[in-house]
Amino acid sequence: MTIPFDETGDASQNFTERAASFLKKDGAAFKAHRDELEALVGKPKLVEECGVFGVIGTSDAAALTALGLHALQHRGQEAAGVASYDGKHFHTERFLGLVSDNFSDAGTLGSLAGDAAIGHTRYSTQGDTVLRNVQPLYADLDQTGIAIAHNGNLTNSKTLRADLVRRGCIFQSTSDSEIFLQLTARSQYLSVVDKLIESFKQIEGAYALTVLTPEGLIGARDPVGIRPLILGDLKGAPILASETCALDIIGAKFVRDINPGEVVICKADGTIESRQVFPKKDHARPCIFELIYFAKPNSVVDGQSVYELRKRLGERLAKEAPCDADLVSPIPDSGVPAAIGYSQKTGLPYEMALIRSHHIGRTFIEPEQKIREAGVARKHSPNRALIEGKRVVLIDDSIVRGTTSRKIAEMLRHAGAKEVHMRIACPPIIHPDFYGINTPSHDELLAVDRTIEEMRDLIGVDSLAFLSLDGLYKAFRKGKRDDDAPAFTDHCFTGDYPTKLTDRDAEQRNAMVTQLSFLAETS
Ligand SMILES: O=P(O)(O)OC[C@H]1O[C@H](OP(=O)(O)OP(=O)(O)O)[C@H](O)[C@@H]1O
Ligand SMILES: NC(=O)CC[C@H](N)C(=O)O
Ligand SMILES: [Mg+2]
Numbered sequence: 417m418t419i420p421f422d423e424t425g426d427a428s429q430n431f432t433e434r435a436a437s438f439l440k441k442d443g444a445a446f447k448a449h450r451d452e453l454e455a456l457v458g459k460p461k462l463v464e465e466c467g468v469f470g471v472i473g474t475s476d477a478a479a480l481t482a483l484g485l486h487a488l489q490h491r492g493q494e495a496a497g498v499a500s501y502d503g504k505h506f507h508t509e510r511f512l513g514l515v516s517d518n519f520s521d522a523g524t525l526g527s528l529a530g531d532a533a534i535g536h537t538r539y540s541t542q543g544d545t546v547l548r549n550v551q552p553l554y555a556d557l558d559q560t561g562i563a564i565a566h567n568g569n570l571t572n573s574k575t576l577r578a579d580l581v582r583r584g585c586i587f588q589s590t591s592d593s594e595i596f597l598q599l600t601a602r603s604q605y606l607s608v609v610d611k612l613i614e615s616f617k618q619i620e621g622a623y624a625l626t627v628l629t630p631e632g633l634i635g636a637r638d639p640v641g642i643r644p645l646i647l648g649d650l651k652g653a654p655i656l657a658s659e660t661c662a663l664d665i666i667g668a669k670f671v672r673d674i675n676p677g678e679v680v681i682c683k684a685d686g687t688i689e690s691r692q693v694f695p696k697k698d699h700a701r702p703c704i705f706e707l708i709y710f711a712k713p714n715s716v717v718d719g720q721s722v723y724e725l726r727k728r729l730g731e732r733l734a735k736e737a738p739c740d741a742d743l744v745s746p747i748p749d750s751g752v753p754a755a756i757g758y759s760q761k762t763g764l765p766y767e768m769a770l771i772r773s774h775h776i777g778r779t780f781i782e783p784e785q786k787i788r789e790a791g792v793a794r795k796h797s798p799n800r801a802l803i804e805g806k807r808v809v810l811i812d813d814s815i816v817r818g819t820t821s822r823k824i825a826e827m828l829r830h831a832g833a834k835e836v837h838m839r840i841a842c843p844p845i846i847h848p849d850f851y852g853i854n855t856p857s858h859d860e861l862l863a864v865d866r867t868i869e870e871m872r873d874l875i876g877v878d879s880l881a882f883l884s885l886d887g888l889y890k891a892f893r894k895g896k897r898d899d900d901a902p903a904f905t906d907h908c909f910t911g912d913y914p915t916k917l918t919d920r921d922a923e924q925r926n927a928m929v930t931q932l933s934f935l936a937e938t939s
Contacts, residue, residue, distance in 0.1 A: 431476040432476055432478070432479040432525045432526055435525060436482075436519070436520050436524075437520070437522075438483070439482060439483070439516045439519055465710045465852055465853065466491055466492045466537060466566070466658075466852070467489070467537040467657075468488075468534070468535070468536055468565040468566070468567045468624060468656070469481050469488065469626060469658070470532075470534040470565070470626035470627075470628065470655065470656040471532065471533055471633070471650065471653055471655050471656075472682050472683070472684050473532070473682075473686055474531055474651075477531050478526075478529075478530075479525045481498050481500075481528075481535040482498060482519040482525060482535065484535065484655070484662040485536070485537050486515045486516060486519075486665065487664070488537050488657070488661070488662050489516075490710075490712055491537055491710060493539070494539055494540055495510070495513065495538040495545065495549075495550040495551075496510075496513070496518060496536065496538070497509060497510030497538075497551050497552050498519065498534070499552040499554060499565075500529060501530045501532045501533070501629075501630065502530030502531075503530065503630075506563055506628070507527060507529055508528075508554055508563065509524055509528060510550040510552070511550065512545060515537060532628060532632075534552050534563060534626040534627070534628045534633065534656075535565060535626075536550075536566070536567075539854065540854070541569040541592070541852055542569060542570075542591055542592040543590035543591035543932075544937040548590075551565050551566060552565045552628070553588075553589065553597055555601060557601050558601075561629070561630070562600060562627065562629050564596050564597060564628075565625065567624045567625075567645075568621060568623040568624055568638065568852045569592060569621055569851050570620065570623065571621035571850050571851075571915055571918055571919055572619065572620040573595045573619075574592075574919045574922070574928060575918050575922055575928070577595060577598075578929045580598050580599075585598050585602075587933070590933050595615075596612070596619070596627075600614075600615045607631060608629040608631050609631055609634060612634065613693050616694075620915050621850065622640070622643050622851035622852050623638045623643065624636075625637075626645075626656045632681045632683045632684070633656065634679060634681050635674050635680045636680075636693075637674045637677065637678055639677040639694035639695075640676055640905065640915060641675065641677075641700025641701060641702055642701065642702065642851050643851070644659060644702060645673070646659070646663070646674065647672050647680065648663040648669060648671055649669045649671050649686075650666060650667070650669075652686040654682035654683075654688055655668050656680075659712060659717065660714075660715045660716045660717075661712045661715045670716065673700070676697050677693055677695065677697065678690060678691070678692050698901075699903065700718060701904055701905045701914050702718050703851060703853070703905045704904035705849070707720070707726075707892065708729075708813050708814055708842050709750050710853075713752075722753075725891070725892055726753035726813065726841065727754065727756055727760075728892070729754045729883060729887075730754035730755060730757025730759075730760075730811060731757040731758070731760065732887045733754065733757070733758055733840075733881075734758045734761035734762045736881070736884060736887050737883075739764075739837045739839065740807070741807040741809040741835065741837055742806040742807045742808070743767040743802075743803075743807075743808055743809070744758050744759040744765065744809050745768060745811070746768075747770060747811065747820060748768075750813040751811045754811050754813060754841035755811035758809075758811050767799075767802055768802070769799055769802060769803045769828060770796045770798060770824065771797050771799055772795060773794065773795050773796075797827075798827050798830070799831075800832060803832060804832035805832060805833075807835040807837070808833045808836055808837065809838070809839060811838075811841065812838070812839075812840055812841070813840070815875075816845055816860075821877075822875050825875050829876070835878045837879045838875065838879070838881075839880075840883065842882065842909070843883060843884060844868075845908045846908070846911075847907050847909070847911045848860075849907070849908055850913070850919075850920060853908075855908075862874070868881070885897060885910070892904075899912075
């Protein structure tokens with residue numbers, strides 16, 4: 417079988433060996449950079465939005481899962497894990513660090529026996545970056561087992577946890593995702609699928625799940641469809657993944673999105689049973705930030721090309737906020753498609769004012785501010801020869817804490833730019849997120865309680881403009897935002913949260929247990 421990842425592979429090796437060697441080559445440069453960064457700022461807690469994957473009914477299930485996770489690495493750089501099932505036993509391997517750091521030897525992949533596997537790359541939202549929180553999480557149930565990989569964040573997990581602990585449940589992690597296992601274990605239903613579905617009835621918040629059970633590979637998406645989950649097919653073997661880029665790497669076909677509130681049960685013979693466990697909605701309300709930042713540009717999310725959507729954001733931005741400048745440059749990587757759209761619409765030349773190191777990942781999803789700052793400084797360097805004496809308009813997808821924009825503006829000025837302007841391809845982010853993007857507090861967000869002029873001054877640019885909310889919806893071809901039934905989960909701009917926020921409300925009333933565990937998180 418020749419698939420995109422191993423066109424240059426060694427034909428004398430088996431599939432697992434080729435997958436391991438591909439991951440090893442790809443990981444070496446990244447690892448070198450991580451070591452360098454660690455020497456500079458101390459040991460980082462590697463962190464990043466999670467990616468999930470699952471496959472059933474094929475040999476090499478674990479190797480395919482590791483490749484899928486590698487394609488989803490942009491969603492979580494903190495930790496990675498794979499669980500497999502061989503018909504009798506579950507096997508798991510979970511590590512802190514990148515997929516390529518830990519799944520690049522055939523021995524590790526080979527120990528994950530069976531024709532079904534799931535995997536997870538982690539960007540932590542609840543629970544520190546320690547091994548006990550690394551997914552897939554596994555639990556023994558009555559007469560069977562279950563392994564689970566969760567993308568998203570639950571908004572009532574602390575409340576449920578406190579209640580379960582009072583009733584004698586023993587938690588093994590501080591991750592919100594363990595709630596699925598605890599509630600599933602307590603259900604009186606006979607089948608694992610029914611037990612799991614019963615757990616969903618008590619859970620609030622965002623989840624896209626891949627779950628491994630002896631009854632099959634299960635996929636589930638929360639009733640709103642906040643986080644993405646797709647179904648694919650590899651020569652009759654069902655695949656579940658966060659994004660289509662994970663199908664491309666293994667040569668699998670896209671079948672369809674999993675619907676909000678839907679559970680699919682995939683069997684080893686390729687059959688797929690679908691259950692709509694929450695009322696069917698006309699459309700999902702996916703998190704708008706997936707399209708703006710999280711998803712890979714070559715992915716297709718809810719039927720739309722992420723690259724094309726981001727280009728349209730740039731075109732719309734050009735219409736709303738033109739700029740008198742000599743050149744347009746992206747803040748790479750996520751600013752690139754919008755900058756292309758902005759350049760094409762305005763006619764200003766598209767140039768690279770910043771050169772991006774290929775050995776450093778995403779910085780926003782790093783867990784600590786000092787790592788984020790060092791990351792931006794080492795990831796981007798100015799293209800002095802191009803920008804000296806020029807008026808530059810920089811395009812980025814978003815400003816969250818302002819770490820990137822502040823550093824980059826300073827960098828371009830030092831490199832001799834005559835003017836530095838900034839255009840942002842989404843509105844100001846003024847509300848925290850509780851669904852899987854780690855911005856749970858108002859205080860961290862640059863745009864909270866600041867005017868555009870105050871932000872401009874703080875960032876240190878000559879002018880600053882953001883895309884309007886209407887412009888965002890129009891660029892995504894959704895017309896004007898329908899306030900009664902918005903097409904997206906867009907609370908970061910509007911404050912309109914699509915689920916209850918039980919834990920947040922309890923915290924505001926000071927009615928919440930804040931110390932989840934008495935075991936030090938370093939253990
Ligand atoms: O205002 P901030 O808190 O800095 O966050 C916003 C920045 O972070 C993201 O980039 P990141 O480096 O994470 O990823 P990218 O390489 O995909 O652009 C995003 O694209 C913005 O550049
Ligand atoms: N970003 C995510 O999807 C995180 C998943 C889960 N809440 C965790 O912290 O591990
Ligand atoms: Mg960026």
